[in-house]
Amino acid sequence: xxxxxxxxxxxxxxxxxxxxxxxxxxxxxxxxxxxxxxxxxxxxxxxxxxxxxxxxxxxxxxxxxxxxxxxxxxxxxxxxxxxxxxxxxxxxxxxxxxxxxxxxxxxxxxxxxxxxxxxxxxxxxxxxxxxxxxxxxxxxxxxxxxxxxxxxxxxxxxxxxxxxxxxxxxxxxxxxxxxxxxxxxxxxxxxxxxxxxxxxxxxxxxxxxxxxxxxxxxxxxxxxxxxxxxxxxxxxxxxxxxxxxxxxxxxxxxxxxxxxxxxxxxxxxxxxxxxxxxxxxxxxxxxxxxxxxxxxxxxxxxxxxxxxx
Amino acid sequence: xxxxxxxxxxxxxxxxxxxxxxxxxxxxxxxxxxxxxxxxxxxxxxxxxxxxxxxxxxxxxxxxxxxxxxxxxxxxxxxxxxxxxxxxxxxxxxxxxxxxxxxxxxxxxxxxxxxxxxxxxxxxxxxxxxxxxxxxxxxxxxxxxxxxxxxxxxxxxxxxxxxxxxxxxxxxxxxxxxxxxxxxxxxxxxxxxxxxxxxxxxxxxxxxxxxxxxxxxxxxxxxxxxxxxxxxxxxxxxxxxxxxxxxxxxxxxxxxxxxxxxxxxxxxxxxxxxxxxxxxxxxxxxxxxxxxxxxxxxxxxxxxxxxxx
Numbered sequence: 001x002x003x004x005x006x007x008x009x010x011x012x013x014x015x016x017x018x019x020x021x022x023x024x025x026x027x028x029x030x031x032x033x034x035x036x037x038x039x040x041x042x043x044x045x046x047x048x049x050x051x052x053x054x055x056x057x058x059x060x061x062x063x064x065x066x067x068x069x070x071x072x073x074x075x076x077x078x079x080x081x082x083x084x085x086x087x088x089x090x091x092x093x094x095x096x097x098x099x100x101x102x103x104x105x106x107x108x109x110x111x112x113x114x115x116x117x118x119x120x121x122x123x124x125x126x127x128x129x130x131x132x133x134x135x136x137x138x139x140x141x142x143x144x145x146x147x148x149x150x151x152x153x154x155x156x157x158x159x160x161x162x163x164x165x166x167x168x169x170x171x172x173x174x175x176x177x178x179x180x181x182x183x184x185x186x187x188x189x190x191x192x193x194x195x196x197x198x199x200x201x202x203x204x205x206x207x208x209x210x211x212x213x214x215x216x217x218x219x220x221x222x223x224x225x226x227x228x229x230x231x232x233x234x235x236x237x238x239x240x241x242x243x244x245x246x247x248x249x250x251x252x253x254x255x256x257x258x259x260x261x262x263x264x265x266x267x268x269x270x271x272x273x274x275x276x277x278x279x280x281x282x283x284x285x286x287x288x289x290x291x292x293x294x295x296x297x298x299x300x301x302x303x304x305x306x307x308x309x
Numbered sequence: 310x311x312x313x314x315x316x317x318x319x320x321x322x323x324x325x326x327x328x329x330x331x332x333x334x335x336x337x338x339x340x341x342x343x344x345x346x347x348x349x350x351x352x353x354x355x356x357x358x359x360x361x362x363x364x365x366x367x368x369x370x371x372x373x374x375x376x377x378x379x380x381x382x383x384x385x386x387x388x389x390x391x392x393x394x395x396x397x398x399x400x401x402x403x404x405x406x407x408x409x410x411x412x413x414x415x416x417x418x419x420x421x422x423x424x425x426x427x428x429x430x431x432x433x434x435x436x437x438x439x440x441x442x443x444x445x446x447x448x449x450x451x452x453x454x455x456x457x458x459x460x461x462x463x464x465x466x467x468x469x470x471x472x473x474x475x476x477x478x479x480x481x482x483x484x485x486x487x488x489x490x491x492x493x494x495x496x497x498x499x500x501x502x503x504x505x506x507x508x509x510x511x512x513x514x515x516x517x518x519x520x521x522x523x524x525x526x527x528x529x530x531x532x533x534x535x536x537x538x539x540x541x542x543x544x545x546x547x548x549x550x551x552x553x554x555x556x557x558x559x560x561x562x563x564x565x566x567x568x569x570x571x572x573x574x575x576x577x578x579x580x581x582x583x584x585x586x587x588x589x590x591x592x593x594x595x596x597x598x599x600x601x602x603x604x605x606x607x608x609x610x611x612x613x614x615x616x617x618x
Binding site: 086125 | 330362363364365366367368391392393394395396397400417418419420421422424425427428429431432434435454455456457584585586587588
């Protein structure tokens with residue numbers, strides 16, 4: 001199995017939109033810089049939290065072009081390549097590989113339901129063949145709450161066996177620790193990232209290489225503390241702290257809540273905008289969320305607060 | 310409410326692929342001509358049965374360009390404009406409207422789950438505003454088995470009220486007759502198409518304007534007989550016949566089964582190819598399907614058989 005290109009705390013970066021609803025490249029570049037400065041080990045741009053599927057392929061490619069042109073290191077990027085067709089997925093991946101990204105995060109073809117592992121294998125196989133690049137590192141993206149189409153242990157095994165240098169890891173956003181544990185047990189050396197920091201410590205203890213988590217957008221320092229100290233006596237207390245923050249945030253619709261928090265702590269109200277079909281938090285929800293965060297003393301962490309000021 | 314542009318038996322046309330997996334424009338054009346010749350009242354190209362989401366937007370637009378260039382009347386076309394982003398959906402729809410199509414079939418943004426009606430309303434509203442054409446006729450596409458994101462009665466009501474000249478109809482592929490009946494009761498004059506001919510006669514009796522059905526790919530003549538004779542004493546017997554054919558086919562994976570039937574009756578084995586993540590029927594399944602069809606005397610109907618010969 002190939003050495004994976006990522007480990008640590010990866011952030012599926014929120015995508016800011018302008019008042020007229022267009023992707024806001026300027027704010028996006030600044031925010032990516034900010035997250036790296038905060039200690040993010042990688043940026044999983046164009047994930048679910050990024051509202052990637054609310055952008056056309058062309059919009060995503062243009063945003064990546066601008067990010068690279070602005071000097072964000074390609075090796076730190078793991079763009080999502082979510083698409084239901086082999087052709088679209090291949091186009092997005094070729095473009096990303098052309099920029100030298102560290103890897104791509106790849107959804108199954110999520111329009112379809114009840115597909116066989118043979119059919120899903122064909123899908124990944126076809127994309128890998130079309131892209132035809134030794135530089136390609138795929139992280140599978142298992143997120144059944146969104147896709148209602150999972151990536152089974154058996155399918156992972158077949159892909160890893162057929163493409164050991166290419167299929168190098170997986171983000172598990174099933175929210176099902178048993179599934180994450182089973183992947184870790186079955187595929188030692190495979191780079192597994194739980195999709196929430198709630199499972200970070202349990203994951204690291206069982207061989208996970210980090211996490212890719214939405215709340216990284218507002219809490220890289222806290223989450224990194226667990227990553228850096230997971231073998232120390234403080235680990236459980238540090239984990240409890242980030243779990244508490246996460247549970248507070250996810251009591252609200254996650255993406256609008258995170259954008260509202262960024263808007264608040266970065267003093268930039270326009271950050272709260274989402275694209276349809278998402279809706280921004282109401283004023284009442286926003287106030288309640290910020291009050292809930294204040295109650296648990298959540299302040300974006302020392303480094304993050306300083307950088308945002 | 311605007312006069313809808315379609316009524317009768319519409320076919321979500323299967324998309325043929327070449328041996329190398331590319332959309333096969335030549336076979337597609339011939340097959341569209343064949344279906345119109347068989348009596349299809351409209352062609353809902355780029356639907357679920359068309360494996361539309363297994364094609365990139367660029368591939369779909371190119372196929373539509375070629376269909377129009379080949380002389381298929383645009384007024385007979387209701388292309389699917391399935392996309393999860395306002396930007397992609399708008400691009401596909403502008404392109405289709407530019408060709409003068411009779412209408413478009415529009416999915417909700419299917420990557421997302423549990424979205425509010427407010428958010429879904431925003432999605433359709435944003436697309437309609439971006440397209441900005443009085444020529445636009447939208448048929449909503451309710452297919453919760455695929456999207457796991459439905460179009461509620463309340464949302465239909467809001468859209469019809471806000472855009473009476475634009476949101477003119479709906480394809481109901483819920484498979485839930487109670488839902489179809491409720492739409493018909495609540496929105497008289499709205500052009501409702503059950504998504505299966507199994508509900509054609511019940512639908513027509515309650516005000517539906519026809520059906521948009523996968524099995525139209527292999528049984529336009531049979532289905533049209535019900536449409537033409539629904540007020541005669543033969544109606545129930547004719548309906549029983551097409552229901553029997555449909556149930557026989559849908560005992561197998563629907564799209565691969567339909568392609569296999571086309572391959573058989575058109576003496577063109579290449580027609581059986583599907584794109585991943587679908588898989589073609591096995592030889593055993595194919596033989597069983599054809600035997601099942603022979604048992605019920607299914608021969609594609611007189612006109613269809615002659616044309617295929």
